[in-house]
Structures are given as structure tokens and as C-alpha cells.
Amino acid sequence: MDRSVYVAMTGATQIMRAQDEVAHNLANANTTGFKAELSAFQSLPVQGDGMQTRINGVAQGTGWDTTAGAQMQTGNDLDVSVQGDGWIAVQGADGNEGYTRAGNLRINADGLLTDARGNAVMGGGGPITIPQASSVKIGSDGTISVVPLGESPATIATTDRIKLVNPGNDQLTYGSDSLMHMKDGSTPQADANVRVASGAIESSNVNPSDVLVKMISLSREFEMQVRSIKTADENAQSASKLLQVG
Structure with a gap:
């Protein structure tokens, strides 16, 4: 019994x-x-x-x-959707680098580019800061271009480039912070082959x-x-x- x-x-x-x-x-x-x-x-x-x-x-x-989620067009210049394999690098709350496909980005009061959870988006030299601008555009390779505040639309300046990585899905694991992390604790290099679509986000799968x-x-x-x-x-x-x- x-x-x-x-x-x-x-x-x-x-x-x-x-x-x-x-x-x-x-x-x-x-x-x-x-x-x-x-x-x-x-x-x-x-x-x-x-x-x-x-x-x-x-x-x-x-x-x-x-499996990739569905592509949803938003028309928001700060929204990006990773095309194919790849991830957006962000700085987690513990200061370590994590990876996400949630591309609904925003600029906080300090000019820091973050994801929806407030994690800073990583660029070529660390977290990306956006100067005051009348418009912000994100290219397919993650390059961020702005029109400085008070300048004409013809005045375009490149500020940084979003760090996009593709270490292989088998090398990643879920973290308690809802971000992906490398299983071995390493930090992958940016992958120039990863592309994003601007004005769109990827839905949940x-x-x-x-x-x-x-x-x-x-x-x-x-x-x-x-x-x-x-x-x-x-x-x-x-x-x-x-x-x-x-």
C-alpha cells in the first residue's frame, strides 16, 4: 500500500x-x-x-x-525584429551580457537605449546612449543613425551599432532574468551576418x-x-x- x-x-x-x-x-x-x-x-x-x-x-x-515567432509590423522606428538566427545583446541586471529577441526598444530619460525590461542594449563599446535627436533610425545591420536636435533632415549622424550575435542556439540557456546566456559563461563576438528588420517585432512562439x-x-x-x-x-x-x- x-x-x-x-x-x-x-x-x-x-x-x-x-x-x-x-x-x-x-x-x-x-x-x-x-x-x-x-x-x-x-x-x-x-x-x-x-x-x-x-x-x-x-x-x-x-x-x-x-522556432521563430510571427513578424508583426509596428511602424515604430525603435522596433526591430531579428531575421533568422541571431540575438540582440543586452546588459542584464547583474551587469553580465544576456541575449534576447525582444526588439521593442526604447530610450529612457537618460538617453540609454533599452529593451522593454529596462536592460541596456549593447553596442560596439558597451551600453548604447542616444543623443537628443529629432529622429532615430536603425539599419538592417543594427547601425543607429540620428538627426541631431535642431539640425536639418539632411544632417544624419551614426552613433553606434547594436551588438547582434549568433553563437548557436545549442550554446545558450535560459537565465532566471528571462534572458538567454552562454552555457560556458563566455561572451560571443558580434556577428556581421545577423540582420534585423526595422519597424517590426517578433511575437512569442x-x-x-x-x-x-x-x-x-x-x-x-x-x-x-x-x-x-x-x-x-x-x-x-x-x-x-x-x-x-x-
Whole structure:
């Protein structure tokens, strides 16, 4: 009896963990540039003394979905969408370099170019600062051109170039700051072959319909595990009564 309770209990616990990840993906279905996290259940033996007669069904992350999201035209000069493989380099809250495909950029009160989360966008020599200008344009190679405030439209100055990298998706891992980071902690060099489209952003690659179906399926599996625990408890009570009668 105790084994059936243990199996059902561990199964319910892992299903709850998997449900958390599914809920996280669903919550980011409208987040620009978001990549869905992937997970799967794996059978792992329980470690400890004695024979390995018990197996845990463990929900483990298997990576993230590399599929590109849909292109959405915005007409905003500061919006950029990475075309094909590649990432925008930003400075995370811890000061380390991270990578994102969320190209809905903005200029803060200090003239710093940031992403929507406030992370500074990296350029050739560090975080990019935009001088006061009447217009800002971003080229396909990430070059930032501005018309200084008070100057004619014919006066165009290049201020910096967004650092675009392409280290390979297999070299990246999700960080707790919602940015991608290099698995080995290194800092890749800018890749001149990465291109961006101005006036557009990349949507999340989460399919809400698929995620909802998975969420319902996990909920039913959780209910089944709870019923198994109740059944095991009822069997234990029945066995106790039989022993008392004997």
C-alpha cells in the first residue's frame, strides 16, 4: 500500500511542477520575442539504501523551442525584429551580457537605449546612449543613425551599432532574468551576418491552444493521482478493519 501512495504522491508533485512551466508559457503568449520552455517526464530510480524498486516520474526541462515567432509590423522606428538566427545583446541586471529577441526598444530619460525590461542594449563599446535627436533610425545591420536636435533632415549622424550575435542556439540557456546566456559563461563576438528588420517585432512562439490542451491534460492526470492516493487510503482502512475482526 505504501508503495502505491508513494508513487501517486511523487507523480502528483511532478505534475504540479510541469503545470507551473505550462502556466509560465501561457502567461507569456503575448510577450515579444518569448521562446516557449520545453519539458518532459522521465523515469528515474529513487536513490538510497536498499533495492531500487521505486521509480520517480520526474518533470525535467528539455530546453526551449527555437522556432521563430510571427513578424508583426509596428511602424515604430525603435522596433526591430531579428531575421533568422541571431540575438540582440543586452546588459542584464547583474551587469553580465544576456541575449534576447525582444526588439521593442526604447530610450529612457537618460538617453540609454533599452529593451522593454529596462536592460541596456549593447553596442560596439558597451551600453548604447542616444543623443537628443529629432529622429532615430536603425539599419538592417543594427547601425543607429540620428538627426541631431535642431539640425536639418539632411544632417544624419551614426552613433553606434547594436551588438547582434549568433553563437548557436545549442550554446545558450535560459537565465532566471528571462534572458538567454552562454552555457560556458563566455561572451560571443558580434556577428556581421545577423540582420534585423526595422519597424517590426517578433511575437512569442507560444501556441495558446496547444498550451491550454496540455494544461487540461495535466490537470486530469493530477486528479487521477489524487484519486489513487484516496483509493490506497481506503484500502488501508479496510485492511485494518479486517485485522481487527480477525
